[in-house]
Amino acid sequence: xxxxxxxxxxxxxxxxxxxxxxxxxxxxxxxxxxxxxxxxxxxxxxxxxxxxxxxxxxxxxxxxxxxxxxxxxxxxxxxxxxxxxxxxxxxxxxxxxxxxxxxxxxxxxxxxxxxxxxxxxx
Numbered sequence: 130x131x132x133x134x135x136x137x138x139x140x141x142x143x144x145x146x147x148x149x150x151x152x153x154x155x156x157x158x159x160x161x162x163x164x165x166x167x168x169x170x171x172x173x174x175x176x177x178x179x180x181x182x183x184x185x186x187x188x189x190x191x192x193x194x195x196x197x198x199x200x201x202x203x204x205x206x207x208x209x210x211x212x213x214x215x216x217x218x219x220x221x222x223x224x225x226x227x228x229x230x231x232x233x234x235x236x237x238x239x240x241x242x243x244x245x246x247x248x249x250x251x
């Protein structure tokens with residue numbers, strides 16, 4: 130069974146940085162894509178970034194491009210989201226998810242972590 134466990138959330142001031150981690154287990158992910166999504170109170174879950182388990186392809190939402198960086202450690206089966214220059218509007222619960230193939234649609238993802246809260250104070 131696939132398990133995804135996020136960590137690294139917390140409270141940070143605007144302009145600060147956080148690094149989220151998503152540890153995956155339960156299958157071979159070589160053909161999969163790992164995505165990060167976020168959901169703020171009263172808003173729909175939105176795509177943040179994604180990375181393929183093989184190759185160099187990464188994808189970003191326009192709202193985070195240039196500030197966030199997604200990366201992976203294949204040996205640890207872990208994906209990271211480095212978040213810099215954080216803004217109050219980045220406040221949300223951040224989730225990692227996995228599916229075969231790239232998609233920005235949350236409903237297309239098959240497995241989800243439990244989420245980690247990121248709060249950015251102004």
